[in-house]
Amino acid sequence: MSAEPQPARRPGGRTRLISKRLWAATLEILAEKGVDGLQxxxxxxxxxxxxxxxxxxxxxxxxxxxxxxxxxAEAFVPLHDSGDIHDDLVAFVYAFAEASATPEGRAVLQILMRKADESDGLREVALELLERRTDDLQRRLDAAAALGQLPAVDARFVNMMLAGPVQWFLVRRTRPFTRDDADKVVGVVLAGLRHGDAV
Structure with missing residues (x-):
């Protein structure tokens, strides 16, 4: 009598489970204790x-x-090009607010605030991540300028104008940053860029 066939095992099932537990525990600790409290x-x-x-x-x-x-970086919503620079920047700012409010986002902000002479090189890695995002933003702004939607502008300056209000909300934590907030911030920044000197 032949043995009954055994169900096929899913490769990597235990590894995936361990990975899931490790990542969940990492985020818990970051949320509770921050970067320096993770042991x-x-x-x-x-x-x-x-x-x-x-x-x-x-x-x-x-x-x-x-x-x-x-x-x-993987979870960060990409900067899309729908043809409408206002809508694209609203989605970008709102995604930044959502991501920054997560344990990973708070950890990234803590890493960015580390001293420049820290020896672990983490701040440099975080800055490189920001530079890549800035390059994406510059390409989107350049495309809008080519269509006459904006003057030629520098993405680093625009990014500061967009990110500043989000960080203010995160520090105060009196209420969540909403899509309506993002819409207002983008509206003010774009109005300033269109009616002021090109940056």
Missing amino acids: YEDLAARAQVARATVYRRWPNRGDLFRDILARF
Whole structure:
């Protein structure tokens, strides 16, 4: 009598489960204690894995935070080109607000505020991430300028004008930043760019 066929195992099922637990525990700790409060012993205990598992995945905290930065970049809503610069910037600003309010986003902001002479290189990685986003924004602004929707403008300046109000909301935390807020911010910035000197 032949043995009944066994159901096929899904490859990587346990690995995916461990990854999920590790990532959930990482975000919990970041939300509670911030970047400096994240310790591998606590992470392993919360994820219910051995410390060796954590070290195997991220040999040091720098590797873990680089992973956070990479995931933040992936989760960040891309800057679309619908042909309407106002709508595209509203979506961009609102996505930035939503992402910045997450544990990953708060961790990224903490990393950006690290001293320039920190030896782990995390601040440089975060700045590189911002530069890539700025390059995306510059291409979108250039496309709008080519259509006569805006004068030629510098994306770094525009990004500061757009991000500043979002960060003010995040610091105050009196209420969530809404899409209507994003619409108002973009409206004011675009009006200034159109009626002022090109930046």
